Amino acid sequence: MGSGLPVYSPMLAQLGTMPEPDDCYAHEMKWDGVRALAYIEGGRLRLISRNAKDITAAYPETLGLARAVGGHDLVLDGEIVAFDERGRPSFEALQPRMHQRHEVKIAQLMTTVPVTFLLFDVLHVNAASSIAMPYTARRGLLEQLVERGAHWDVPPYYRDGGVHALAESRRLGFEGVVAKRLTSPYRPGRRSPDWVKVKNFRTQEVVVGGWKPGEGRRRGMIGSLLVGVYDQGRFRYAGSVGTGFTEATLRDLAERLASLERDTPPYDEEPPREEARGAHWVEPVLVGEVQYAEWTGEHRLRHPSWRGIREDKAPEEVTREE
Structure with a gap:
């Protein structure tokens, strides 16, 4: 220094x-x-x-x-x-x-x-x-x-x-x-x-573990991100984020995630089958931030909206903010 x-x-x-x-x-x-x-x-x-x-x-x-x-x-x-x-x-x-x-x-x-x-x-x-x-x-x-x-x-x-x-x-x-x-x-x-x-509003850092293809206007692009947080060293699924993106953001995310593809979910517990269907899994290294309404009883983010990438945070630092 x-x-x-x-x-x-x-x-x-x-x-x-x-x-x-x-x-x-x-x-x-x-x-x-x-x-x-x-x-x-x-x-x-x-x-x-x-x-x-x-x-x-x-x-x-x-x-x-x-x-x-x-x-x-x-x-x-x-x-x-x-x-x-x-x-x-x-x-x-x-x-x-x-x-x-x-x-x-x-x-x-x-x-x-x-x-x-x-x-x-x-x-x-x-x-x-x-x-x-x-x-x-x-x-x-x-x-x-x-x-x-x-x-x-x-x-x-x-x-x-x-x-x-x-x-x-x-x-x-x-x-x-x-x-x-x-x-x-x-x-x-x-x-x-x-x-x-x-x-004044709730935000949570998340780690991207996968994504699902878009439909309609988003056909050919990312439709939603599947995200998680760390809990006592375990990477837990926290839900999907499908709002808050611009087209430029989606293109940038697709480029970043392309090189991180893997065959299996990165979470320490399997995501729900209906949410995992058709998903592309990635190594859990990309950190972002969402705004959300609340945490559900199933440890899922309710109504999360994407705010942006956080390059200043390491994935293992991302834990649930109470």
């Missing part, structure tokens, strides 16, 4: 309800993007994803951040976000940026789908780690260190109550909020109750 800066893993939040008492927590908007740690050293920036991949090349408009930190060497935490036409963070809008590494195409996408790196924590400053500092001190330090730019920002957080913050996130059409205990240190690589994500 460079000669002076240690390697960190991002701290993770638990899914839950709004923690109390209110005055013990700050509340940040939950940005619907891709998590990234920024390593700034010697005036150069490297972006590292949650699963430790170098994603710097995908987001050239963020490179100027390295010149906006007063010459310090830093490790910063944040989310890379694309906004829709209404100004809301959009995971769907970000999809073409996440997968692209071709310089010319990236240059075109920077115009049509610009991104913003929203920073919310600082882990290291020059020769010193800051992870033991309380949240409020780290946020104050972050705001002092980073000069805002066209493609990076330190968004405000709420100190006037979680109910108000959640209502504001709903009004703005955001995914929800993250409540962070004011006194909490940064715990690299850990999912801690000091950070609680509270969602």
